[in-house]
Amino acid sequence: MFVPKKYHPAEPYATRVKTMRMHMFTLIQLVCLGLLWAVKMSNFSLALPFVLIMTIPLRMLMTGRLFTPLEMKCLDADDAKVTFEEEPGMDVYNESPLP
Secondary structure (H helix, E strand, O other), X not given: OOOOHHHOOOOHHHHOOOHHXXXXXXXXXXXXXXXXXXXXXXXXXXXXXXXXXXXXXXXXXXXXXXXXXXXXHHHOOOOOOOXXXXXXXXXXXXXXXXX
């Protein structure tokens, strides 16, 4: 579980974020997954969408207090390529084809 830093992949989440911060983020994700699973399996399963939506304020809280915005961009990227700045004039609508 705790691999020396020299054996980490050359990805932004491993090179720009300290190892313990990486493990803390993973632990938070596992706790959230366990909480969602516990709600799903309980009598309160109808509240699952509400609990899932409550993860958004949790992420916003983590960005300011537990992790810096740069760390969150590296740890929570959609893919291995982290984009730190948007290209001017480019957004999601430019990537989606129009009918």
